[in-house]
Amino acid sequence: MRGVVAAGHPLTAEAGARVLREGGNAVDAAVAAVLMSFVSESPLTGPGAGGFMLVHTGGGESHLLDFFVAAPGRGIAHPDPVPLVPIDVEFAAGAVQRFNCGPSSCGAYGNPAGLAEALRRFGTLDLGQLTAQPARAARDGVEVTAMQAFLFGVLAPIMRSTPEASAIYEPEGRPLREGETLRWPELGDLLERLGSEGPGFLYTGDVARSISDWVLERGGLLTSGDLAAYEVVERRPASARFRGREVLTNPPPSSGGILIADALELLDRIDRPGDTVALAEVIASTNRARDEEFLEGLSSEDYARRFLASDVLDEVAGDIASRLGSTTHVSVMDADGVCASVTCSNGSCSGVVVPGTGVHLNNMLGEEDLNPRGFHRHPAGSRVPSMMSPTVVLRDGRPEIALGSAGSNRIRSAIVQTVAGVIDGGLAAQEAVDASRLHVEGGLVDAEPGVDPVALGALEASGWRLRRFPERNLYFGGVQAVVRDAQTGALTGGGDPRRGGVAVPAQ
Numbered sequence: 210m211r212g213v214v215a216a217g218h219p220l221t222a223e224a225g226a227r228v229l230r231e232g233g234n235a236v237d238a239a240v241a242a243v244l245m246s247f248v249s250e251s252p253l254t255g256p257g258a259g260g261f262m263l264v265h266t267g268g269g270e271s272h273l274l275d276f277f278v279a280a281p282g283r284g285i286a287h288p289d290p291v292p293l294v295p296i297d298v299e300f301a302a303g304a305v306q307r308f309n310c311g312p313s314s315c316g317a318y319g320n321p322a323g324l325a326e327a328l329r330r331f332g333t334l335d336l337g338q339l340t341a342q343p344a345r346a347a348r349d350g351v352e353v354t355a356m357q358a359f360l361f362g363v364l365a366p367i368m369r370s371t372p373e374a375s376a377i378y379e380p381e382g383r384p385l386r387e388g389e390t391l392r393w394p395e396l397g398d399l400l401e402r403l404g405s406e407g408p409g410f411l412y413t414g415d416v417a418r419s420i421s422d423w424v425l426e427r428g429g430l431l432t433s434g435d436l437a438a439y440e441v442v443e444r445r446p447a448s449a450r451f452r453g454r455e456v457l458t459n460p461p462p463s464s465g466g467i468l469i470a471d472a473l474e475l476l477d478r479i480d481r482p483g484d485t486v487a488l489a490e491v492i493a494s495t496n497r498a499r500d501e502e503f504l505e506g507l508s509s510e511d512y513a514r515r516f517l518a519s520d521v522l523d524e525v526a527g528d529i530a531s532r533l534g535s536t537t538h539v540s541v542m543d544a545d546g547v548c549a550s551v552t553c554s555n556g557s558c559s560g561v562v563v564p565g566t567g568v569h570l571n572n573m574l575g576e577e578d579l580n581p582r583g584f585h586r587h588p589a590g591s592r593v594p595s596m597m598s599p600t601v602v603l604r605d606g607r608p609e610i611a612l613g614s615a616g617s618n619r620i621r622s623a624i625v626q627t628v629a630g631v632i633d634g635g636l637a638a639q640e641a642v643d644a645s646r647l648h649v650e651g652g653l654v655d656a657e658p659g660v661d662p663v664a665l666g667a668l669e670a671s672g673w674r675l676r677r678f679p680e681r682n683l684y685f686g687g688v689q690a691v692v693r694d695a696q697t698g699a700l701t702g703g704g705d706p707r708r709g710g711v712a713v714p715a716q
Contacts (some may be wrong), residue, residue, distance in 0.1 A: 211715040212543035215638070215689035215702040216242050217615065220249040220351060222704065222713040224342060225541055228334070229715035230510075235541040236264055236331040239549035240324050241339045242539045247320075248347045249398060250357075252364065252378070254537045255617070256399060256411065257420075257570040259319040260553030261459050261614065263446060263599040264331050265608050266307040267546045271457050272331070275285035275442040276323025278316035278573040280587035283434035290585060291428030293575045296366045298557065306617065308557035309575030309584070310367050312429030315559050316573045316593060317439050326441040327549075340404030347397035347567075350390035356683075356709030358387040364557060373562035374569065384419050399567030412436045416566050423563045424570070430585075431570075438590060449474045451602070454609065454634050458600040462542040465596035465620055468495045472625045482633035485647070485664030489673070492622050492649040536597060536615035542691045542700055550599035554615070578618050596620045602628060604695055610638075615708055616686030622648045623686030627703075631692055638692040642703030646685040649673075658683050683707045 212235060214225035225242030233241070239262065247255045254260075259278035265271050282288050290313035299305045317654045328336055330510055353361070361368070361384040368378040378385060385391055402410065410416045424431040447460040449470035451621025456473055459466030464616055472495045481487040536554035559572035573593045580586065580593075587593055598620055602610040610631055614623040623646060630641035645659030653674045656665055658681070669675050678684070687708030692701050 210544055210700060212238065212541060213691045213700045213702040213712060213714050214238055214242055215540045215691050215704050215710065215712040216246065217537045217687055217689060217705070217708050217710045218246065218249040218354065219711050220346065221246040221537075221539065222711050225539065226713040226715040228339070229541075229543060233334050234332065234545065235543040235547040235549045236327055237334045237339070237407065239539050239541045239551050240328050240332060240544070241342075242541070243320070243324060243551060243553060244339055244400065245346065246539070246553070247400065248343050248393070249351050250537045251391070251393070251396075252368075252569055253360070254320070255396070255569050256321050256556050257318045257568040258553050258555040258681065259316075259571065259573070260323060260551060261463070261595070261597055261599050262327050262549060262551040263457060263459070263601055264327065265457075265548045265603070266331065270604055271446050271601065273444045273446045273459060274323055274327055274653075275444050275463075275592065276319030276326070276658050277349070277597070278318060279439055280589055280593055281316050281430040281435045281589050282589035282666070283438060284432050285430060285589075285590060288430055288585065289413075290430050293584060294370060294560075296557070298363055307577060308367070308572065309577070310370060310557065310559045310572045312331050312424050312427040312559070312561050313573070313585070314556075314572035314575030315424055315429050315431050315561055315570040317431060317435040318571060319439060320553055321403060321411045322439060323441050325408045327429060335427055337404035337409065340400045344397040344400035344404070347400060348392070348394050350392035353385045353387055353389050353391055354709055355387045356595050358385065361385050366711070367436065367558055367560045370560040371562065373564055374560045377562065390453070392393045393567065395565060396567035412439055416568070419566055420568055421562045424561065427539070427561075430559075435589065442592075451477045452497045453604075455603040456600065456633065457603065459598045462597040463597065464590050466600070467600040467645040468621050469598050469600065471495050471626050472621065473628060476625070476629060482629070485661040486667050488626065488629070489647060489654055489668055491647050492625070495621060495652070496649065501512075521563065536617070536620070536687070537601070538613035538615055538687065538689045539690045540609060540611040540613060540702070542611055542693060546607060548601060548611040548691070549610040550613050551613075552597040552599045552613040554597060576617075584647055589687050598624055600624055600628070609695060610690060610692050612688055612690035614686040614688040614705075616684070618650065619648050619684065619686045622646065623688050627688045627690055638690050638701040638703035640703070642688050642690055642705050642710075645681070648685060655684070657685060681707050
């Protein structure tokens with residue numbers, strides 16, 4: 210066994226597994242998988258998106274690379290963006306989330322720079338060795354899966370907002386259907402050039418100028434200065450304790466990671482494994498923690514440590530106990546102890562496809578979850594806070610779980626429940642990913658079939674509103690996880706069926 214790759218699409222996972230079989234390490238495989246996801250999981254990710262990669266090396270070091278989207282507007286004295294275009298996306302009856310797209314939703318992308326940096330620092334292969342296969346797939350076309358067809362239908366109002374996006378995703382005047390083929394030759398050209406030249410042309414070269422000019426001419430804020438100044442940032446992972454393990458995840462200025470750390474430490478203090486009511490109260494507690502002070506604190510250096518201070522957590526845990534109170538992810542572990550957990554996102558996408566470039570830009574400036582204090586309030590050049598939370602669980606210093614999730618605000622609850630399922634429930638990777646989930650937002654508890662009905666009844670009796678989903682739904686995230694058995698060292702993977710995910714071993 211060379212390793213295991215868990216990802217949101219069979220082609221994505223297989224691209225990473227192929228690299229492992231050919232002798233690459235986990236980071237090589239993760240980069241290969243993400244590059245393929247640009248084609249197979251479009252429009253959820255791509256060169257116009259951003260992300261984070263958490264790497265644990267064979268030498269026992271952990272590194273978090275932040276290549277998420279940066280706020281645009283450098284050099285614009287008096288920004289006056291055109292209005293955002295609101296789109297309501299219905300995941301299921303009554304479960305509606307508003308997204309905002311258009312040129313004023315587009316920030317400075319980081320995926321090309323981040324993947325190149327990860328490979329340079331932690332990989333063993335050259336970028337050109339990893340771009341040929343996805344470039345060929347983009348030109349030849351990839352077959353649309355049932356999950357992709359569903360997403361194209363859900364996102365159809367965004368795709369129809371511009372003729373450039375419509376030409377790719379609705380070439381016959383309707384969303385592509387299962388079994389049909391999505392082709393994007395310009396993306397193939399971009400990937401080939403990325404492999405031969407590196408990412409510079411996307412930040413300071415001709416493609417950067419074309420993208421900036423296109424967005425500015427349509428009332429957006431993305432300038433050449435924004436792209437030229439973009440840098441990958443290394444951060445110290447946020448750390449929490451759970452059942453004797455160390456949990457490493459995404460630190461500030463992103464918000465999702467420390468809320469996950471907060472939830473797991475609270476569950477550890479309450480010590481009620483498998484208690485659904487306790488889980489709901491913990492998720493609700495982390496929601497309440499996301500107040501104005503929290504949002505202000507994300508920009509400060511030492512905020513993660515202060516937010517997770519033991520005395521504060523003990524107080525909250527005691528209170529809870531007394532009241533018993535569009536994104537892709539790739540996870541890889543290899544046989545040598547290296548693991549990579551990488552989450553990338555185009556948001557729900559902007560609909561802004563720049564002709565001749567192969568780039569569909571993100572809509573992070575229009576995501577309500579990432580802009581809780583209002584739109585266009587982030588200073589130019591600053592990172593947009595994110596819920597994305599690539600996570601690694603260490604047991605005795607060795608990776609036991611590598612995971613992450615799609616799912617906007619549901620990322621936090623999906624990751625917490627999967628970690629608890631593996632550690633408290635003793636579940637295998639796929640079982641933990643498949644397990645029924647709940648999510649708490651405001652006074653509402655959303656629940657999939659299979660969540661403990663007695664616990665749901667207790668929550669309802671205590672004043673919570675319940676919304677029961679008739680089947681598993683992508684609304685509850687898309688966790689991709691790899692687990693190493695502490696006793697045998699055997700690797701297993703779990704791909705989330707809610708998002709068409711699969712796990713592929715590299716034998």
